Amino acid sequence: MKVWKFFVMSLMFVFVVVLSACGTVGEDNASDGNSSEDSESTDEDTRVIEHEMGETEISGQPENVVALEFSFVDNLASLGVSPVGIADDDDEERIIEPIREKIGDYTSVGTRKQPSLEVISSLQPDLIIADMKRHKDIYDQLSEIAPTIILPSLAADYDGIIDSFETVSLALGMEDEGQDVLADHEEKMEELRASVPEDENRTVLPAVVADSGYFAHNMESYTGSLLESIGLENAIQDGDDRYNKINLEQVVEFNPDVMFHMATGENTVVNEWESEELYQNVNAVKNDEVYEVDRNMWSRFRGLISSEKILEDAVNYLYE
Structure with a gap:
């Protein structure tokens, strides 16, 4: 009888040990799985x-x-x-x-x-x-x-x-x-780009105009390079500075066919130049191709939305 009781108790002990081990393994596996997911989630959220x-x-x-x-x-x-x-x-x-x-x-x-x-x-x-x-x-x-x-x-x-x-x-x-x-x-x-004729050969010059001077944007400036991206060649193709303060004689030398003026204030240096014969001989002035545009749009904002709006303006002015 004692032997039988000992045998039963031994079986119960083994059963408890097995259950405990299974539980531990399950918890470990669950813990490992959650840690992996948390780590993966953190990695994906951080860049x-x-x-x-x-x-x-x-x-x-x-x-x-x-x-x-x-x-x-x-x-x-x-x-x-x-x-x-x-x-x-x-x-x-x-x-x-x-x-x-x-x-x-x-x-x-x-x-x-x-x-x-x-x-x-x-x-x-x-x-x-x-x-x-x-x-x-x-x-x-x-x-x-x-x-x-x-x-x-x-x-x-x-x-x-x-x-x-x-x-x-x-x-x-x-x-x-x-x-x-x-x-x-x-x-x-x-x-x-498709709006610009393939034989377009006019040069363009965007510039901020203020009472303090005429600030031309060359081909490497934001506005200059943007216009060039659809086939409108900038009048200034060299120089180290993307934004150049130039005088009337230099404007005459570059002789743009089209000028886009981003005016700051009501009275600018251009108002002074308008009575000058030199200015009147610039191609853009002679051909009535001087356009005043929004400085906020054309100069201060530089992004996808503003780029599209600038080019829409340019196309409308040149090919309306």
Whole structure:
């Protein structure tokens, strides 16, 4: 009898040990599986974005974005993202209408040259997009507030603006959406290129005109390279500076066939030149091909939306 009881108790002990071991294995397997999934999910949510000042790690999809240059506002609007803060030079009228319609309300963070770090911080951003030329010296301070990427804008040509858009798309976790937007943009660009006759041989000169001078944009500037991208040759094909302050004699020397003037203020240097015989002998003036265009659109905004609008303007002026 004692032997039988001992045998039964031994079987029960073995059964308990086996159940315990199975439970432990199950828990371990479950734990291992969850850790793997969590790790994989974290890896997918975190990405390293390369930019002009190095690399920035961004997790998830940023929702509170601050843009310190107008081209980045254009980038965000193209992707259907509304920035919480914009360096708008304390003037909301500088936001061009096609973009204002898309982004809604925002908080001004001051000027593009000197944005307010205090206001930026108060918005609790999870991404700041800044310009290499204007903001590289405050990159560290911006990075203390939120993940920051520095991209070319002020000194970029049209191709550089496209590259910056792609980087912004990656930073937002919207790479696929960005490629769709670029495909639509390229289709629009092809339509605009088709509007320019193959035998077009006029030279064009976009320029900011102010009372302080005449600032010509050469073929490597944003506006100059944009016009060239559809077959409109810039009158200035050399020089180290994309934006050149030139005098009347130099305008005569370049002798553009078409001039697009981005006027600042009511009275500019051109008003003084109009009584000069030299100015009247410039091809564009003689042929009545001097057009005043919106400086905000043609110079300050540099993005996909503004690029399309600029070229639509140019085509309408030249081929209406």
